[in-house]
Amino acid sequence: MNASRPNPNNEESHSSLSLAVVGLDGTGEAFARAGMLHPAFRLVTVADPRPERGAAVANRLGVPFAPAYLDVLNDPTLDGLIVAGDMADRATILAEAAVRGRAVLATSPPAGTLTRLDDLILTASEGGARVACPNPWRVVPATALAARQLREPGIGQLLAVFAAHRTKQAMGDPLVELGLPLLDYLVGALRAEVVQVQATAETLFATDGPGEPDTWLLLLRFRTGLIATVELGRSLPAAFPTDSELRVEFAGSERVVVADAENLGVTTYAGDGSVRRNASGPDAHRALLDGFLPAVRDAQAPEESLVTLRWVMPLIEAARRSAAEGTPVSLTRR
Amino acid sequence: MSDRVGSGSRLRVGVIGAGTIAVGAHLPAILRLRDSLELVAVADVRAEAAKEAAERFGAAHAYTDTRELLDRSDIDAVVICTPEFLHAEQTLAAAAAGKHVLCEKPMAATVAEADAMLDACQRAGVRLMIGHSRRFTPRYQRIREAIDRGDIGEVRLVRENERRPIAMYTAQAGWAGYWAPDAGGGNARPWLEQAAYSQGAALTNAVHEMDLIRWFVGAEAVSVYAESRITDPNAEVPDFITASIRFANGALGATEVVNRLPPGYPVYHLTEVFGRDGLVRALDPAMATLAVTDPTGTTFPANWGTLLQVPIAYESQLRGFADAIAADGPVPLDPVHARQALALSLAAVRSSREGRVVRLDEGEEDAATPAAAVRRGITGSDGTDPDGVGTEGQ
Numbered sequence: 001m002n003a004s005r006p007n008p009n010n011e012e013s014h015s016s017l018s019l020a021v022v023g024l025d026g027t028g029e030a031f032a033r034a035g036m037l038h039p040a041f042r043l044v045t046v047a048d049p050r051p052e053r054g055a056a057v058a059n060r061l062g063v064p065f066a067p068a069y070l071d072v073l074n075d076p077t078l079d080g081l082i083v084a085g086d087m088a089d090r091a092t093i094l095a096e097a098a099v100r101g102r103a104v105l106a107t108s109p110p111a112g113t114l115t116r117l118d119d120l121i122l123t124a125s126e127g128g129a130r131v132a133c134p135n136p137w138r139v140v141p142a143t144a145l146a147a148r149q150l151r152e153p154g155i156g157q158l159l160a161v162f163a164a165h166r167t168k169q170a171m172g173d174p175l176v177e178l179g180l181p182l183l184d185y186l187v188g189a190l191r192a193e194v195v196q197v198q199a200t201a202e203t204l205f206a207t208d209g210p211g212e213p214d215t216w217l218l219l220l221r222f223r224t225g226l227i228a229t230v231e232l233g234r235s236l237p238a239a240f241p242t243d244s245e246l247r248v249e250f251a252g253s254e255r256v257v258v259a260d261a262e263n264l265g266v267t268t269y270a271g272d273g274s275v276r277r278n279a280s281g282p283d284a285h286r287a288l289l290d291g292f293l294p295a296v297r298d299a300q301a302p303e304e305s306l307v308t309l310r311w312v313m314p315l316i317e318a319a320r321r322s323a324a325e326g327t328p329v330s331l332t333r334r
Numbered sequence: 335m336s337d338r339v340g341s342g343s344r345l346r347v348g349v350i351g352a353g354t355i356a357v358g359a360h361l362p363a364i365l366r367l368r369d370s371l372e373l374v375a376v377a378d379v380r381a382e383a384a385k386e387a388a389e390r391f392g393a394a395h396a397y398t399d400t401r402e403l404l405d406r407s408d409i410d411a412v413v414i415c416t417p418e419f420l421h422a423e424q425t426l427a428a429a430a431a432g433k434h435v436l437c438e439k440p441m442a443a444t445v446a447e448a449d450a451m452l453d454a455c456q457r458a459g460v461r462l463m464i465g466h467s468r469r470f471t472p473r474y475q476r477i478r479e480a481i482d483r484g485d486i487g488e489v490r491l492v493r494e495n496e497r498r499p500i501a502m503y504t505a506q507a508g509w510a511g512y513w514a515p516d517a518g519g520g521n522a523r524p525w526l527e528q529a530a531y532s533q534g535a536a537l538t539n540a541v542h543e544m545d546l547i548r549w550f551v552g553a554e555a556v557s558v559y560a561e562s563r564i565t566d567p568n569a570e571v572p573d574f575i576t577a578s579i580r581f582a583n584g585a586l587g588a589t590e591v592v593n594r595l596p597p598g599y600p601v602y603h604l605t606e607v608f609g610r611d612g613l614v615r616a617l618d619p620a621m622a623t624l625a626v627t628d629p630t631g632t633t634f635p636a637n638w639g640t641l642l643q644v645p646i647a648y649e650s651q652l653r654g655f656a657d658a659i660a661a662d663g664p665v666p667l668d669p670v671h672a673r674q675a676l677a678l679s680l681a682a683v684r685s686s687r688e689g690r691v692v693r694l695d696e697g698e699e700d701a702a703t704p705a706a707a708v709r710r711g712i713t714g715s716d717g718t719d720p721d722g723v724g725t726e727g728q
Contacts, residue, residue, distance in 0.1 A: 159574060160574055215491060219559065225563060231588065239486075239612035253594055
């Protein structure tokens, strides 16, 4: 590979940390773009288990491409790796990077089952890898701002939560791909415990065979009595106006906060009828790189690691069980 | 039977119940359609309300007893605007008197009552139509037309969420909701919030969502799972409900209804119909026609009439009903649809109560619910109204 070629878009590359992106789905490409512009990182190369896709992205971005992704994982000159890609690719790459003791920023979700996640945690621990797995909804401006507004006085009694994340992408199981980060975000923002989940799953749009469901409807009951309605969908029709969109609504008795992540905006409807719109903030991928920086530079344990996500897996698995059995499933206290 | 229903002459109408929906929607629509409709009488147990409505909208007669209105031979049709627990007995009485019936939604308090209404009107040879006004609201009609044209392909998923401000009813002058049959004309708690008379959000407004979802999906519901919640410590029935619905054609439906939002919050509808080839979506706060922007920012009028285009919908609904009678043809909305929407709403209530998926073919819950027991105490087991009450406006 041509790892020594400097990043032409980064004037401070001489003092920055060397970085590679492995797994070039849409998220991987977005990270590569953010890495190219980040003053503290130097994007050395990109790679993908499917070389033709990786080459196309590399060509589009004008960055070096490594045909064999394992060469990138073995490259001792690299300070850190960003692992993205489709779920199956991502888990494989992540395991390979973890066993090599690399500093990794893994896009969420890192695994589809608790068993698989625990395997990754063990591999990373034994390999001495530092794997950060931050939840993007904690830094995407709209959702981050919405969560902060929940902390502010004035929302009153929380009456209902509605969240829908939909995409045109033909990804893996949306319960994991979309649901794991979203549920982790919601529960974190609400600071409340889910005690029951009811799930309805169906293949409504996908034309790629029977496969896994493309649509999930979840009803979550929290210990506080609050009920959240969550909708997850992949493989939406091509006419869907955006590639992906997330809408989160926190409905309080005094204020309603609506986060529209597609537009990177938050709208707050106050009790007096006034409406306030908040402008968008910094790019989420840039913010995730900022958070990854200390783990790479100072060999620190990441703030959000694989272990951080471990708690949400029982919720995912309870939803699976609910859909399979056609009945709500209770969750025991953590 | 009334002494004449003539084509070319005006349909003579009596309105039963002079509450919010009558005064705010049906009576103004009758007035606007005065070229083809004549308001003859208004009945309400609150004498003053009946009198005021009659005077305001030009009716010559006001009654506190429905039977006096139904006994008039110069009334061809009645518009029933009372709470749902009175719909069946009043519809049955109207049918027996030979009056055509336009009845407010929800159709009844139970599916058995709804079936009795269908049967009674069919046997009496009178038209029955249920006021699912959203079927006549332009925005929803445009959505259905897009589906019918094939713009979005086969419908696979429908979401219809509704949120209402807490003051939507109570802030309106003369709101009749504090009335209850056993309260002697006054009650500290609205009947809508009492378990004896109401199922809460599932029937108050989610029956609209159920009807719309059925309409857009174009198939019958197979099963429903619902969660509900009482967020108001003073209420006895849920003011929140959320449900996931499976349909016979494999499509899914979903709805979430919240009725205690801040007073200044606009009535909100998130309507999304996903087809195999596209989608139709309407989100009120984002609709330009509903947003008011001035140099200080954007506001949304807390005016549910404007939002749902109530005048247009109620006028269109009433005109369709009147035209059907004049032409001796079918009403524009088959009451069976209202019956099915009611069955779906009640199945959602049962699901939320029992914490399980409820199949629509399970049939209705045992009628021995608290509300049914109370209603039997009010009306008598034969469905009559021994005290002459039960014309209270909704």
